[in-house]
Amino acid sequence: MLPFFEEVSADLEAVEIELGKVLISEDAIINQTATHLLRAGGKRLRPAFALLSAKVYTDDVSPVWPLAVALELIHMATLVHDDVVDQADARRGKPTVRALWGNKVSTHTGDYVLAKALIQVSGYEDPLISRVLSRTCVRMCEGEIIQMHGIYEANLRNYLHRIRCKTACLIEASCKLGAVAGGAPDSIHYPLGRFGHYLGMAFQVTDDILDMVADELRLGKRVGGDLRQGIVTIPVIYALHQDGAAAARLSQIVENRSKTEDEVGEAIELTRELGGINYGRHMAGAYLEKAIQELKRLPDVPARDSLRQIAEFIQVRSY
Amino acid sequence: MLPFFEEVSADLEAVEIELGKVLISEDAIINQTATHLLRAGGKRLRPAFALLSAKVYTDDVSPVWPLAVALELIHMATLVHDDVVDQADARRGKPTVRALWGNKVSTHTGDYVLAKALIQVSGYEDPLISRVLSRTCVRMCEGEIIQMHGIYEANLRNYLHRIRCKTACLIEASCKLGAVAGGAPDSIHYPLGRFGHYLGMAFQVTDDILDMVADELRLGKRVGGDLRQGIVTIPVIYALHQDGAAAARLSQIVENRSKTEDEVGEAIELTRELGGINYGRHMAGAYLEKAIQELKRLPDVPARDSLRQIAEFIQVRSY
Numbered sequence: 001m002l003p004f005f006e007e008v009s010a011d012l013e014a015v016e017i018e019l020g021k022v023l024i025s026e027d028a029i030i031n032q033t034a035t036h037l038l039r040a041g042g043k044r045l046r047p048a049f050a051l052l053s054a055k056v057y058t059d060d061v062s063p064v065w066p067l068a069v070a071l072e073l074i075h076m077a078t079l080v081h082d083d084v085v086d087q088a089d090a091r092r093g094k095p096t097v098r099a100l101w102g103n104k105v106s107t108h109t110g111d112y113v114l115a116k117a118l119i120q121v122s123g124y125e126d127p128l129i130s131r132v133l134s135r136t137c138v139r140m141c142e143g144e145i146i147q148m149h150g151i152y153e154a155n156l157r158n159y160l161h162r163i164r165c166k167t168a169c170l171i172e173a174s175c176k177l178g179a180v181a182g183g184a185p186d187s188i189h190y191p192l193g194r195f196g197h198y199l200g201m202a203f204q205v206t207d208d209i210l211d212m213v214a215d216e217l218r219l220g221k222r223v224g225g226d227l228r229q230g231i232v233t234i235p236v237i238y239a240l241h242q243d244g245a246a247a248a249r250l251s252q253i254v255e256n257r258s259k260t261e262d263e264v265g266e267a268i269e270l271t272r273e274l275g276g277i278n279y280g281r282h283m284a285g286a287y288l289e290k291a292i293q294e295l296k297r298l299p300d301v302p303a304r305d306s307l308r309q310i311a312e313f314i315q316v317r318s319y
Numbered sequence: 320m321l322p323f324f325e326e327v328s329a330d331l332e333a334v335e336i337e338l339g340k341v342l343i344s345e346d347a348i349i350n351q352t353a354t355h356l357l358r359a360g361g362k363r364l365r366p367a368f369a370l371l372s373a374k375v376y377t378d379d380v381s382p383v384w385p386l387a388v389a390l391e392l393i394h395m396a397t398l399v400h401d402d403v404v405d406q407a408d409a410r411r412g413k414p415t416v417r418a419l420w421g422n423k424v425s426t427h428t429g430d431y432v433l434a435k436a437l438i439q440v441s442g443y444e445d446p447l448i449s450r451v452l453s454r455t456c457v458r459m460c461e462g463e464i465i466q467m468h469g470i471y472e473a474n475l476r477n478y479l480h481r482i483r484c485k486t487a488c489l490i491e492a493s494c495k496l497g498a499v500a501g502g503a504p505d506s507i508h509y510p511l512g513r514f515g516h517y518l519g520m521a522f523q524v525t526d527d528i529l530d531m532v533a534d535e536l537r538l539g540k541r542v543g544g545d546l547r548q549g550i551v552t553i554p555v556i557y558a559l560h561q562d563g564a565a566a567a568r569l570s571q572i573v574e575n576r577s578k579t580e581d582e583v584g585e586a587i588e589l590t591r592e593l594g595g596i597n598y599g600r601h602m603a604g605a606y607l608e609k610a611i612q613e614l615k616r617l618p619d620v621p622a623r624d625s626l627r628q629i630a631e632f633i634q635v636r637s638y
Contacts, residue, residue, distance in 0.1 A: 104467055107426060115453055118449065144430075
């Protein structure tokens, strides 16, 4: 477990047990796919964000458990559908549901997991929770659809909109709604929502940088995956907007639908030379700074420190 | 419009306008797929059931509109995903989203439409609505997954479980929650929920019979589609349980994964000879009788008559 989650470690264990219970079905195949999804792991970031955010306001965060379970289920459901759409056979070094059971079972498993999330949320009295969460789901779908056909309109504005939908929205909802489910007032859940938004933006920018520069062993997959799939992220967008022959060559490679492995490597090198990686790091840093500013509006409690440490960890992660 | 929906025709128009508004997005592709889904038509049965059920209790059913919109969106979302899973290129004689935009866009469009349904529902104060609806979504996914691998365990129990999940659940939810959203007490929404369940069962049994015996022009597709896809429905299950050479031959055809068109025709003929079609009609009739019995628990108002006429129409439809 990541050290800054210690404060909510008992709650995270409870959430893990609940996740196991929730996904049980009378149907053998659903049980197999669900067990596979649970064992595939994941850092349970969204539950942790919700729990820590609630901890800013209250010590007893057990009312947040169902929400935390729902957040992880929504995240899982999107991964299952993304694997169908991307025809991905492995994730985190393990075979996907799609690889083992095929597209049909995966499509319905994603729907099933999402529907289970809804049941978790339907127990809350405060309508804000299901309202924010359903809007978040809409945003996430929009983000995925934009990603599919936004390849040829690679500019900063589209990129920011896409990563907000794809990643930042759900982290924003996790932080905000964690506080709401814990009973926190506006003065607490508003800043936490904004913290989540900025943190989520930084998180995705960092992910996009790591996709180009990471140690392949630690990343668990080859670098350049986005380029290979035709997805243009901020380092490349920045590099493409520079003048000169290097940018022209980069543009040529990016627009070529059937890139060779050498060309993917060359594109990454050009992006780095043109300052794209540094620009991305600068951008992630600026978002994290904004996230940390939001924390200053909150009471000075240990959970707030943990949230700050997460922000600092993300910054380190991009190097 | 079907004649028994006249009582709620103004409300159905309002729902249709809302459906159009709800699906609008900033994204051009989402707008295109959504417009396509709306124009593809459909009888808007689920909204009509919800509105008529509310009418049993109250004259002003405008509070039911968002629910009615959500029910149709959920139905649409499942159709979009089913078309991906079944690799279907046409539905109701028109090209599917999948045929026009591909599997990727379809998968996310289904998710998007479902998420839009959640937003509609999140406005209701009564938690029963989102609770019943999310359970219904879980059931529907289970039903689809069971259908995929239940081919070789063709028996009555599995069949009934499958059609309950696949069809009856959402019609039950439509009737029950329509009444709930209209403010009706338990004494009204309980019988309406059971009415919806029985009606939904009869509806699916009838659909399964029509898949074998309908006029192809009126059905808008070839008969025998289920057999071709390896889906075994009640007429065939009944026929397979009979003794003798005809049932043995039928079993041989059903178990053959690559049936010829002649064999599909032969299987339908054998099913009819062995009494499977008649048995199915008898079953649909029994469910409709139960549905009509439930209506007797309700106040004697015009909406109740309309619901009874729907039940009678379904019976006629199976001939």
